[in-house]
Amino acid sequence: MDMPTSPAATPAADFLENHPFDTLRVGSGASLVRQVTERDIQLFAAVSGDVNPAHVDALYARTTPFHQIIAHGMLGGSLISTVLGTQFPGPGTIYLGQTLRFLKPVHIGDTLTVRVTVTALEPARRHVWLDTRCTDQEGSVVIDGQAEVTAPAEKLRIARADLPEPLLADKNLRYDQLLGAAKGLARIAMGVVHPCSREALEGALQADRLGLIRAVLIGPEARIRALAQDCRLDLAGLSIVDVPHSHAAAARAVELARAGEVQALMKGSLHSDELLGAVVNAQTGLRTERRVSHVFVLDVPRYPKPLLITDAAINVAPDFDAKVDIVQNAIDLAQALGIDRPKVAVLSAVETVTPKLRSSMDAAALSKMADRGQITGGLVDGPLAFDNAVSLAAAKTKGIASEVAGDADILVVPDLESGNMLAKQLEYLGGAQAAGLVMGAKVPIVLTSRADSAHSRIASCAIALLVTEHRRKALAA
Numbered sequence: 100m101d102m103p104t105s106p107a108a109t110p111a112a113d114f115l116e117n118h119p120f121d122t123l124r125v126g127s128g129a130s131l132v133r134q135v136t137e138r139d140i141q142l143f144a145a146v147s148g149d150v151n152p153a154h155v156d157a158l159y160a161r162t163t164p165f166h167q168i169i170a171h172g173m174l175g176g177s178l179i180s181t182v183l184g185t186q187f188p189g190p191g192t193i194y195l196g197q198t199l200r201f202l203k204p205v206h207i208g209d210t211l212t213v214r215v216t217v218t219a220l221e222p223a224r225r226h227v228w229l230d231t232r233c234t235d236q237e238g239s240v241v242i243d244g245q246a247e248v249t250a251p252a253e254k255l256r257i258a259r260a261d262l263p264e265p266l267l268a269d270k271n272l273r274y275d276q277l278l279g280a281a282k283g284l285a286r287i288a289m290g291v292v293h294p295c296s297r298e299a300l301e302g303a304l305q306a307d308r309l310g311l312i313r314a315v316l317i318g319p320e321a322r323i324r325a326l327a328q329d330c331r332l333d334l335a336g337l338s339i340v341d342v343p344h345s346h347a348a349a350a351r352a353v354e355l356a357r358a359g360e361v362q363a364l365m366k367g368s369l370h371s372d373e374l375l376g377a378v379v380n381a382q383t384g385l386r387t388e389r390r391v392s393h394v395f396v397l398d399v400p401r402y403p404k405p406l407l408i409t410d411a412a413i414n415v416a417p418d419f420d421a422k423v424d425i426v427q428n429a430i431d432l433a434q435a436l437g438i439d440r441p442k443v444a445v446l447s448a449v450e451t452v453t454p455k456l457r458s459s460m461d462a463a464a465l466s467k468m469a470d471r472g473q474i475t476g477g478l479v480d481g482p483l484a485f486d487n488a489v490s491l492a493a494a495k496t497k498g499i500a501s502e503v504a505g506d507a508d509i510l511v512v513p514d515l516e517s518g519n520m521l522a523k524q525l526e527y528l529g530g531a532q533a534a535g536l537v538m539g540a541k542v543p544i545v546l547t548s549r550a551d552s553a554h555s556r557i558a559s560c561a562i563a564l565l566v567t568e569h570r571r572k573a574l575a576a
Contacts, residue, residue, distance in 0.1 A: 115257045117189030120225040120250035128216035128229065129187030133178055135170050137207050143174045157275075170205040175242045178213045179231045183248060187215055188227065191251025195226070199244040203235070210236040215246065225250045273398040273405060274532065274554050277561040278309070280437065286313050287567050289545075289560065290340075290361040293318040293348040296368035297330050298549060302556030303365060304332055311560045315340060315361055317348045345369035349377040356385055356542045363563040365545040365556075375413065378540055390414065390424035391539035393546055394432050395522045396562060398532040402489065406525075407433055407441075407509040411518030412546060413537065419461055422511070423474060426465055428538035429509045430477040435569035436562070443469075444488035444507035445481025446517075450499060452482060458513035465511070477509070478502055485510070485521070534558035536566065543567060 144150050149171055152159035160168045176199050183192055205211065212234050219228040227250045233242040289312040291303040300316075300323065307314040316323055316334075320341035327334045340355070342348050349369060355361045366374050378385045393412035396405055409429045414421055426443060433441035445462035452463045462481030469479035480503035487494040491505030512518035525531040534555050537544035543563040547556055 113259055115185050115190050115255075115259055117191050117251050117255045118187055119191075119252060119254055120188070120220075120222070120227070123188065123217055123220060123227060123250060125217050125220065127187075128214060129182055130212055130214040131178065131182055131186065132210060132212050134210045135174070135205055135207060137168070139174065140168065140170050140207065143171050143177070147171070147173070149173075165204050165206075168207055170207070170209075172199070172201040172242070175201075175205055175211060175213075175233050176244075178211060178233065179215065179242075179244070179246065182213055182215050183229070183231075183246060188248065188250040190255045190257050191253070193249040194246070195249060196247040197231070197244060198246075199231075199242055201242055203239055203241040205235065205241055209241075211241065218245070225252060274558050277436075277534075277558050277565075278311075281311055281561040281564045284564055284568050286310055287362040287564055288313045288315055288360065289363045289365050289563065290315045290317050290352040290355050291365045292352045292367045292374055293345040293369040294367035295319070295322055295326060295345075296549070297326065298551070298556075299365075299367035299547065300326055300332060301330065302547065302551070302553055302560075303367075304334075304337075305553055306557050306560035307337065309557065311557065311564050312363070312365075314338075315355070317342060317352045317355070318345070318367065319343060345373055349374045350383075353377045353380070353383065353385055357383075361542070362567050363543045363545070363560075365560070365563075366547050368549075371412070371546060374544075374546075375537075378537075378544065385541040387539060387541055389428060389539035390417075390421045391537055392417075392421075392425040392428045393535060393537050394429050395518075395533055395535040396432075396436070396558070397522065397525055397534075399525055400530045404508065405436065405438075406489075406507070406531075408518055408522050408525075409509065409511055411512060411515060411522045412535070413515070415515045417514065419464065422461055422465060423468065424539060426469075426474055426477075426479065426509075426511055429511065430474070431569075432536060432538055432562070432566060433508055434476055435566040438508050441477045441508040442503040442506055443477045443479040443481075443509040443511060444483045444503050445479065445511045446485055446488060446513065447482035448484060450482055450484050450487055450497060456482075458482065461513075462511075480504065481511070483507075532558075534562055536562050538566070 144155050153163055154171055215229045215231050217229050227248050229246045231244045231246050235241050291314050294300040294316050303314040306312045315338045317340045320339045342351050352364050392410040395408040399406050407429055410425050430441055445465050447458040447462050453459050459482040466479050466481050468474045480501045487499050487504050488507045494504035526533050537546050543566045545559040
């Protein structure tokens with residue numbers, strides 16, 4: 100067939116060029132080669148709304164006859180349309196009909212060759228019939244069919260549209276990575292404190308079924324069993340510690356943790372202050388030499404790695420001594436996640452040290468403490484503004500020479516208000532997935548919110564398991 104030509108100064112890929120009806124011949128055609136990626140499948144599911152679990156749920160797909168995710172049949176069919184509309188006959192073509200037979204599944208990583216070939220022509224209406232066929236890298240036919248189109252009457256050469264790059268956030272990627280990291284580790288006993296809401300009970304049961312924890316339910320047994328019955332949740336095999344109310348549940352959970360009968364705690368449907376009050380009690384709680392603090396672990400779509408934010412949930416206006424512990428707790432958590440030398444950005448409104456901003460002075464002192472070995476395990480720098488903490492371009496623009504700037508693993512915020520707003524903005528406006536943990540106590544504590552998704556609760560349990568294992572190895576070393 101005649102191939103389109105382009106001026107030497109302009110790449111052919113920048114233009115779409117068609118083949119008018121009077122240039123077509125029986126036997127002529129065109130083809131394209133495309134490797135099918137997981138991103139292709141996810142984008143097609145998002146646009147079409149076809150979220151059949153055979154295409155998007157790896158765990159379900161293992162139970163099907165194909166044993167792995169397969170591409171939508173119409174994803175391959177859409178590639179036929181791509182050839183007809185952009186290559187042959189190309190722009191100006193009107194699609195009239197298409198038959199398709201799906202002969203073999205297409206898997207992630209398969210390379211498809213999509214070919215269209217003219218079989219018949221009708222000059223009066225410029226109708227064209229074409230064989231349409233997709234073959235895989237082994238030469239096997241995966242899709243076969245026939246298309247009928249109206250071919251364009253005149254020659255066209257049109258600039259290719261510059262489309263926006265779609266942002267596809269894989270909300271399961273880091274979740275799956277966490278589960279992968281926790282796979283093979285012995286589950287930990289986790290005291291689930293007052294699980295008297297569907298979200299709290301269901302999250303604990305799912306984490307138990309996945310083998311991350313052995314859920315020990317602490318609360319009013321009759322109420323828990325009634326809730327499970329109403330929600331059709333199976334409590335078979337689970338331990339229930341019967342106590343009359345949430346306050347007693349918090350106290351009993353701390354007792355079990357002190358005795359070593361549970362290795363972690365999870366907040367259920369009681370208020371955070373009620374649980375933490377029992378945890379930090381000087382006589383009966385789970386205090387250590389460290390101040391307790393919370394660390395959010397966020398999966399932010401536009402950031403290339405997990406982003407930890409601390410403290411956005413417990414310490415309202417931490418003094419300098421508290422910030423030392425907050426930084427060290429976050430470093431310990433990051434190391435448990437496999438980040439050997441986490442980069443810690445201590446945030447302020449500006450990146451310069453100024454006595455007018457306490458946060459900038461604290462940041463400078465924390466950085467120097469890390470230099471002198473008073474904070475260990477991480478690379479600490481500050482003050483850094485948010486932009487130059489997470490954007491290398493912003494850091495370069497402001498002339499900041501730092502291993503941390505633009506590549507932070509941990510963001511240490513000045514106070515709870517700024518941290519909470521930052522974390523929630525990333526979650527609700529930036530599409531981030533959030534998990535997190537309370538550090539600094541004798542056991543890790545999953546501090547959940549009523550708005551937390553099942554993935555968030557399960558991811559937090561996986562983090563608690565990893566922290567427990569990291570501490571065990573540290574003690575054994």
